[in-house]
Amino acid sequence: MRRPVTAPGPTRRELLAAATVALLGTGACADEKPEPGKREDPDPELLIAGLTAGLSRENPYRDPDSTERATARQAVRALLDDWSTTADTDPLFAELGLDAHHGADPATGRPFSLYLASGSDDRTWGAVLVDRSATPRTVIEVPHPGFDINTEKLGLSLHRQVPASVLLVAGAHREAGNGDADVAHNKRSLFHVLAIEFAENGLDQVQLHGFADRNLPSSDAVVSTGSAPVRPVARRIADGLSDAGLKVCRAWVNRCGQLEGKRNEQGRAAAEAKSVFVHLELSWSFRRDAEARDRVVAALAGQLTPA
Template sequence: MILADQRPLNWPLAKPGNARLIPLELAEVDDRSAIRRLRALVAATALAAIVIIAIGEGPEQNGEPPVAGTAERLAEFVGGLRPDGPYRTPTSEERDTAARGFEALLTGLRVWVATSHLSPLGFSVDQQVDDATERPYLLILNQRDSERAWGMYMMDLSAPVRLAIEVPHPNSDLKTEQMGLDLFRRVPGSILMVAGAHRDAADKAADVAHRKDSIFHVMAAHFADRGLPQVQLHGFSDATLPARDLVLSTGIGQPGEVAEHTALRLERAGLAICLAWREKCGRLGATRNAQGRAAAAFDSPYLHVEASRSVREDTERRRAVIDAITAALSRR
């Protein structure tokens, strides 16, 4: 830090109207105690200036907004997604480029290589620290208000990759992104995937849960190929299935250990569940879900969770859902 006045402490201040500075050893000053007091005063003044400048460098003091926490950053991103927002389906070449970028992260955390692929697609790649868990993570984020609205991805760096958490319908299936962040914080080594556009954008071309031509799906299919468990979070209106709080399904795949144990724990928590592998749950069984189909093709663990609006609006019941999933995953 550079102070405005950096003259040595053995140089006195010039007298008013006199621009010439006189060294103390040449000054006609008989009282040496006065010199010592002057030196102490100058030193104290310099220290005070340093403290004041340091305090003034905080974001609230210099006009910059305070740094947003993880939840605030996610809420801002999701809150900006609109049904009439911009979206363009990525070309096959762009999807391949994105796949190479994410592959570089998953197979050695080669951030520079990943950035060289993802940056030309409009993504920023930054390391952040989650304010709630103090764990580091990579934030891969598309440009704001861009037709290349291809997602927000958070990759926990505190442990090897072990879980993909998917939020395909942000700002449509309300608060599913909050559930996703909660699960991300509970499971070190998670990747949180949030679609970059509202599901109705571009005449529903942005509905990534039902399309295979998105970067979101490219990542999910890659995870399925690696056998990485996936949990996809959705929401439904209370009127759609009035007697149930949740619908659990595995798409067209067979229920595995994670699905069965999640169901058991949710039932113990007193939640009314429709299990799509045992009964009909209307149109909420995820049999047309693109990521579920990819997981089934690779025989990879996949859990599709539909939560009613009442559950999503209730903090305690929302937490109970995440508790159950976390406990089931811990058995793997």
């Protein structure tokens, strides 16, 4: 049943500002004064939480036009051509309505760039978080933040555990824009354009989803490659999750309750490009518990981090 439309709530910018105040208030001692002239680096966790806090099916969303899609592809190529500088990437992402935030990640100490939708118009296109300590190798994708609850937290934790990774997070509720915001099934979306441009330039894709326990009670996780070929990394991820104590359904061995991602557009494009695509579905029991999520992240990172 469709929920009734309620009075407008706080904007995304207001939610982000409130979260900032709350975090600073709880993280500092009452008598602690900021060091004169010192500017705190932005925290990706806080900024991504602000992005996802106000997601609703009532939010605006539109697909990019052809010019914007071309700009997105150019931004990815500029990033990969020289990942150590922001001179070219910042203005390109700005053309797409994504604000640039740079600093050192407080959790890892590694330099990062976060390109984040401002939420000021219908270009609700999410976030691109880049580890600038090394040449990018892996794209970690969160197509349904807020809807597949805690997948954005899982994605950020995994990004922090996997150096040389890019985190790609959608920016709208999957039911917004009459369903066009379901970026995993919309090849016109900016998410898709960015994901495939990364893939065609040699980066592996790992995409995170969630399912209700009742939909596949025999499993804690489903590992598949969508329409793409089964690659060794998918088998290693499945084995790593099993070693961590999860009951894993391997889509290349068994049917997994229609959670195999066969209609996933990024998987279909990966099959055409002959690139690596891993589709991971995680049960609610494991997504809702922080310790369980940590186990999943450790298992995944162990298979994605270069030896």
